[in-house]
Amino acid sequence: MPLVFSLNVPLAPMTTLKVGGPAKYFAEIRTEEEVQEAFRFAREKNLPVFVLGGGSNIVIADAGFPGLVLRNELKGFREEGEADGKVLVAAASGEDWDALVVYAVDRNLAGIENMSGVPGTVGSAPVQNVACYGQSVSEVIREVRGVDMRTGERKVPGRYFVTEVVVALAPGGKVNLSSYQDVAKYAESLDHAPSLMEVRQAILAIRAKKGMTVLPEHEVFQSVGSFFKNPAVSRELFEKTRIKIETEGGPGCEGNWFWEQGDKVKMAAACLLERSGFPKGQALGKVGISPKHSLAVVNLGGATAAEVAGFVKSVRAAVREKFGVELEPEAEAVGFAEAPW
Ligand SMILES: Cc1cc2nc3c(=O)[nH]c(=O)nc-3n(C[C@H](O)[C@H](O)[C@H](O)COP(=O)(O)OP(=O)(O)OC[C@H]3O[C@@H](n4cnc5c(N)ncnc54)[C@H](O)[C@@H]3O)c2cc1C
Structure with a gap:
């Protein structure tokens, strides 16, 4: 089935801030072949391309985007064996970042549990260098795979549509208590060493108190999270x-x-x-x-x-x-x- 390109698709509902106009052209990407097809389309029409993840760190202009917006719907997780004592998990870039955290925590794989509840997709995590509560995605990323936007070649690395991210996680579920003060404090309040799931729940509770989640069970604010960097x-x-x-x-x-x-x-x-x-x-x-x-x-x-x-x-x-x-x-x-x- 050829990829469907729609015209004038409203983008505000696909973002967490809920502002902005439409995409001139819009397509949902479900396979790597569709990434290639979309880039060919954009090259033929000489259109700028914007890759849209969860729309949680962007402000779209009221006039919208005057090119092709590709909404990333690439899905799936795979384990790719072990290296240096770590389990390698390859996540498709259109998966929710938090779904990857749940995948890891459920399997007792440590390294990203403090980043529970960060909105957005796996594919933008390396682009944005997601970090919070003492952990950073840069510490666990093993490989970023993608397709070059200009040539359509499959390249690692380069300037590309990120299709897959491989993270290296520690088996055994040992919580790093020095990673974040509040996690250490929380652990002290327990009569046992906290599990990764308990750390996840504690982080989600902290985030909910600050209005920093987009999970339906919490009060959600229309924002992009922190708007300003610490200077x-x-x-x-x-x-x-x-x-x-x-x-x-x-x-x-x-x-x-x-x-x-x-x-x-x-x-x-x-x-x-x-x-x-x-x-x-x-x-x-x-x-x-x-x-x-x-x-x-x-x-x-x-x-x-x-x-x-x-x-x-x-x-x-x-x-x-x-x-x-x-x-x-x-x-x-x-x-x-x-x-x-
Ligand atoms: C309530 C709230 C809390 C937040 N808390 C945190 C936090 O604690 N820590 C933190 O670091 N951030 C936080 N953020 C910011 C945001 O969640 C991250 O920046 C996240 O990584 C953005 O992901 P996204 O998929 O929504 O990206 P989008 O906003 O859709 O896109 C962001 C950028 O990434 C590019 N991009 C997206 N996908 C791809 C891809 N597959 N290939 C190439 N480029 C791509 C886009 O083109 C764009 O340039 C928060 C945001 C909100 C709304």
């Missing part, structure tokens, strides 16, 4: 910022709000937002900061991409004006003619 600044700028923060006092910068990173100092973006007039729950029209997480920009209902971009601009301007610090977004702008924020 790394020069020592000089850090000192100026520290003096302002300590002299003023007030909420938002409790605990460790800065840490060393080489010759720079990294600061918690959440602290800077709070002290610049954007605390949790602060809204401007239909866009605001989540009431449960200081870095999540939330579509409160019916917002446009332009309204989200306007809000992000206001936040960045407030932090720049107050501290002289430039906040960089984590989220990716898709389909915009020029940088939206």
Whole structure:
């Protein structure tokens, strides 16, 4: 069956932020041959291509995407034997990342349990370098397989549509308690060593409290998770910022709000937002900061991409004006003619 290309397909419902216009052309990819076919189509029509996973880290322009959007529906898990004492699991890139975590935890394979509940697909995990609660996907990735977008060749690595990701996981289910403080604290509250499933449940509970899941059993906010990166600044700028923060006092910068990173100092973006007039729950029209997480920009209902971009601009301007610090977004702008924020 030839691949079906649809016209003007709305993209907002396929994203977690729920903003943006349609894809000019759209296709759902279920086999590697279809990836090749889609790239041929795009080359013939000279179209830009966008690979859509779970849409959980993107802001799509109100005008939509003026090319071909490929929604990744490649599915399946396979075990590929062992190497260096680790079990190799090959996951098709269209699988939910969290389905891979469940697959691993069910088989007592350790290494990704702290990354339970991260939205999105397996294929974008290496692109985004997913990390949280003391674990990072870069620590477990063995191989990333894909198809080159320009030539259609099967290449590893290159600039490609990721089709499969191989992760190396530790058998035996031993929990690494030093990986994350809250996991260690949780383990202390038990009368036995926690299982991977118990760690998963603990992480999901932490995420739910912060409004950082898209699981139907939790309260879900329309966001891309953390919108801003924690900025790394020069020592000089850090000192100026520290003096302002300590002299003023007030909420938002409790605990460790800065840490060393080489010759720079990294600061918690959440602290800077709070002290610049954007605390949790602060809204401007239909866009605001989540009431449960200081870095999540939330579509409160019916917002446009332009309204989200306007809000992000206001936040960045407030932090720049107050501290002289430039906040960089984590989220990716898709389909915009020029940088939206
Ligand atoms: C509530 C919430 C909580 C979050 N928490 C975390 C967290 O704790 N840690 C974290 O790291 N992130 C977090 N995120 C961000 C997001 O989940 C990750 O960035 C995730 O990896 C994005 O996956 P996706 O499939 O949705 O990618 P998309 O948003 O669909 O795409 C993101 C980018 O990856 C590219 N891409 C997607 N699939 C492929 C592929 N197969 N081949 C090539 N390129 C591809 C896209 O083209 C795009 O450039 C969170 C997001 C939300 C909404």
